[in-house]
Structure formats: C-alpha cells, structure tokens
Amino acid sequence: MSKFAAKAISTLFAVVLGFLATSTMANTDNDALIERIQKVGSVCVEGDACASAPAPSASAAARSGSDVYNASCTACHSTGVLGAPKFGTSDWTERAAKGMETLMHSALNGFNAMPPRGTCAACSDDEIQAAVQYMVDSAK
Ligand code: HEC
Known part of the structure; x- marks a missing residue:
C-alpha cells in the first residue's frame, strides 16, 4: 500500500x-x-x-350566571329575538312561575325557538342553571 x-x-x-x-x-x-x-x-x-394529585375541579373554572348570559344568551334574551323572554322585564316573572325544573328542562333540551343549551354546547348544566337564575333574578 x-x-x-x-x-x-x-x-x-x-x-x-x-x-x-x-x-x-x-x-x-x-x-x-x-x-x-x-x-x-x-x-x-x-x-x-x-x-x-387532586384533579382540576370543574367548579373552580365554572363561569358565573352573568358570564354565561353575556357570552351565550344575550344575543336573543336582551332584545327578545324570536319571542325570547327579555332580560330585566316581567317576561321572566311569567317564566319563573313555571318553576326552575321546567325552565332548566327547556334550557338544556331546547324549547320552540330556544336552542338546546342556548347554543352553549360547552356550558355545564350548572353554568346553564346559573344563567337561567341570572335571568330569572332580573325580572321586574
Ligand atoms: C337563538 C336565540 C336564543 C339564545 C341564544 C338563547 N335563547 Fe333562551 N329562548 C329563546 C326563545 C325564542 C325562547 C322562548 C321560547 C318559547 O317560549 O317559545 C327562549 C326561552 C328560554 C327559557 C324559558 C323556557 C321556558 O320553558 O319557558 C329559558 C330558561 C332560556 N331561554 C334560557 C336560555 C339560556 C340559559 C341561554 C344561554 C345559555 C339562552 N336561553 C340562549 C331564544 C334563545
């Protein structure tokens, strides 16, 4: 080589x-x-x-009734679109007479032109209920 x-x-x-x-x-x-x-x-x-380790608690992240209302319900319920009971009016006094159980059933499953969960598919039942309560409480 x-x-x-x-x-x-x-x-x-x-x-x-x-x-x-x-x-x-x-x-x-x-x-x-x-x-x-x-x-x-x-x-x-x-x-x-x-x-x-403790699992992240769902309730810790739960949104308040007003948060949910402002994000998902106000579009129809502030002005009464399609006959939606209006926020802050006697509309909600009438609805409240049905009882929370009936209102929640409508809110979760839909009722006539009211869409299921008010279009908030990501909302928990508790969050929907908080939003319903928030609107019921607004009744004058
Ligand atoms: C696309 C419009 C629309 C949106 C968005 C909407 N709603 Fe409604 N909602 C309606 C209409 C319309 C009615 C009245 C239905 C009827 O009485 O025929 C109604 C009625 C209701 C009622 C009364 C049901 C009953 O049994 O009398 C509740 C409770 C309610 N909505 C909750 C909610 C909540 C909570 C949200 C938000 C998470 C929401 N809605 C978002 C249109 C809407």
Whole structure:
C-alpha cells in the first residue's frame, strides 16, 4: 500500500469516526428533547403516585350566571329575538312561575325557538342553571 493510500484511508476513517461522533451527539440531544417534552404531556395512570394529585375541579373554572348570559344568551334574551323572554322585564316573572325544573328542562333540551343549551354546547348544566337564575333574578 502506498503512503498516499494509507493516508487517504486514515483520513477517511477519521471522517467516518467524526460523523459517528456527531450523530451520537445528535441522538443525545434528541433524548434530552424527548425527556423535556414528556414532562409536559406525561401520561398519568390510576394507581401511579401522580394519579393521587387532586384533579382540576370543574367548579373552580365554572363561569358565573352573568358570564354565561353575556357570552351565550344575550344575543336573543336582551332584545327578545324570536319571542325570547327579555332580560330585566316581567317576561321572566311569567317564566319563573313555571318553576326552575321546567325552565332548566327547556334550557338544556331546547324549547320552540330556544336552542338546546342556548347554543352553549360547552356550558355545564350548572353554568346553564346559573344563567337561567341570572335571568330569572332580573325580572321586574
Ligand atoms: C337563538 C336565540 C336564543 C339564545 C341564544 C338563547 N335563547 Fe333562551 N329562548 C329563546 C326563545 C325564542 C325562547 C322562548 C321560547 C318559547 O317560549 O317559545 C327562549 C326561552 C328560554 C327559557 C324559558 C323556557 C321556558 O320553558 O319557558 C329559558 C330558561 C332560556 N331561554 C334560557 C336560555 C339560556 C340559559 C341561554 C344561554 C345559555 C339562552 N336561553 C340562549 C331564544 C334563545
């Protein structure tokens, strides 16, 4: 083997080694990255220590009656669109006479032109009830 060939081979070897070293380093970076991502989205299975942490309580995030009303009900109930009982009027005195149970049934399932949940599909039953109560309380 000529001196030149030997040098060429050892240079090639060094290049391959260098490449391997870099790709190993890249892998290490990936592992670190994966670990960092996992902490955010790690799965917690019942029985694990992490599962005994208190679940986020739904009621803590529950919106008030006025919040729900302003977001989802005011479009129709402020002006009486399609015959909707108007906020702050005797309309709600009449409706209140039906009783909360009936009003809630209408609010959750819809009633004539009143859409189910007043279009707020994401509202919990409690939030809908708070909004109904808020409107009932507005009766003059
Ligand atoms: C698209 C318009 C519209 C929206 C939005 C809407 N309503 Fe209504 N709502 C109506 C109409 C119209 C009526 C009257 C229906 C009737 O008496 O025929 C009504 C009636 C009601 C009644 C009385 C039902 C009864 O049995 O007399 C309740 C309670 C009510 N709405 C709650 C809500 C709540 C709570 C929201 C918001 C989460 C909401 N509505 C959003 C149109 C709407």
